[in-house]
Amino acid sequence: MEARIILQIQIPWNPNRQSSRRPSLHLPRSFIRASSSTSQKPRSYKGPKPSTNLVADFISSNDDLARSLPIYVGGASLLAVLFNRTVSGIAPVADASSSQSRADLLALGLAVTNLLTGLVWLSIRPKSITPVNPEGVDCKVVDSDLPVSIVSELLWAWESLKVATCCKSLVIVYNGICLIQIGMVAESPQDKKRVIVNTDKLMQGSVYRGVMKSKAQSYLANLSLYPGRSELAFLPANTQAVILQPLGDKGIAVIGGNTIRGFTSSDQAWISSIGEKLDATLGRYFIDSAEGSRENY
């Protein structure tokens, strides 16, 4: 926690500051271009190559087996110690009188340690939840009035969410307009096409109001338990988890996932960072366009 505070104090994110910083070396542009053209071809990479860690790969892929391994090892060695005793004809008496007994006792102690460790590992096994395929139609609808840079930023946000999380649907509403509706979308029963986002209904609903009031991200880890489900009718009916990210105080991003509790805390942090960025970009665009239209009057 201390680390974060230090970073926040010493690195204020203020983009305007960067543009006003004066570089102390004023090299003419042509000179810089010339020097970069001579180093067109990058030097080949000389450095360590990553090595494969067989143990790590094996354990990551055979998680259940690795968890129960200490139990089998401990149990087998317990039996082996007793077997050794009986086979060699020494009475199985657990006292520390002879060195044989002492060695056996130590081996038994280690076997018990392994057994207990195996039990602990088994008890902290996280439950695996299977993802549920969302029912609906695939769609990609972007508001046509947006400039290319905004569209590419929104599409970048969608690609990142799709690759890094269990997100399957994304809807962004800003300034009362649905800017993008992408991914799996609920299918309307009448005409078998996508359900269009009713922004008025959304913005008057309790879900939107609650998020705007708290100004914080809302994570509905199991959507079926949530009563406000009906306000998100544009999401596929069997969407499992939803994150509602406010974009400043003018917009909201609705992110639907296909697994209950599918978004980890790291995902939540990344999504709120992306939300701040989108708010900055969209806010600037809408302010500029509002000023532009005001000038035209």
Place this chain on the structure above:
Amino acid sequence: MSIRICNLPFNSSFAPQPRARISSRSTRVFARTENDTQQQLNLSVLRFTFGIPGLDESYLPRWLGYGFGSLLLLNHFSASAPINEPQLRSEALGLSLAAFSIALPYIGKFLKGSVVEQRTLPEEGEQVFVISSNIGDSLKEDLAWATYVLLRNTSTIAVLISVEGELCIRGYWNCPDQMLKAQLHDWFKKKVDEIGLADVKETLYFPQYEGSSASWDILPNGTRSLFVQPLIQDINEPQKMDGFLLVASTAGYAYSDKDRAWIGAMAEKFRG
């Protein structure tokens, strides 16, 4: 010594029923799993603890392995000769068990749900924030935001983004102080060219970085994890911008699959 069973408000997916006679307390544990939420990771688990704060009991098998193994050897050498065969057999069994116990914490690190090491900030050295002045404002803003977010959301302490040769450097780096920003940028550029990082074709991940040749000394002391993500993914799209993204952390195994997916998504932003 006590066996402490922690009680859980929800999420009864984790194991055993708490016994009545053992006092229950709740603990907050930060674990790396695919399905967790940050607040209240109260788990109903079987935990074995001495109750001493600050003592990490997951290394207990290792200490027991060393302790019992050395006692076995002591027993072996203090026994009066000749040592009969059954004793040799049980000593061999005990020693192999000790070796296995010593390796147990290492194996446990790779299981799902294991606790991730926290990063430590380097004691000496200042943070730097250098951004090239030859790029447009929107790209500068994107770079500043991306580096800030990488430092905040992962256990990174140093990040370097290169887009077509122009660098943005942020975090703790091992660079000469008392240098002006523009000179620092050129110094980093020279070092990066020496290493040849612009030529990297695929992602590089070093979870147990031990230190390397001279040119890599720009990385701060205590770097344990290193991840390099090139912007170009295939050579068939030459019009895309090339460059790379480098993140370093002082924690070992700092970048899980999910972290690397997100870092890749950040790199996508600069591909153009």
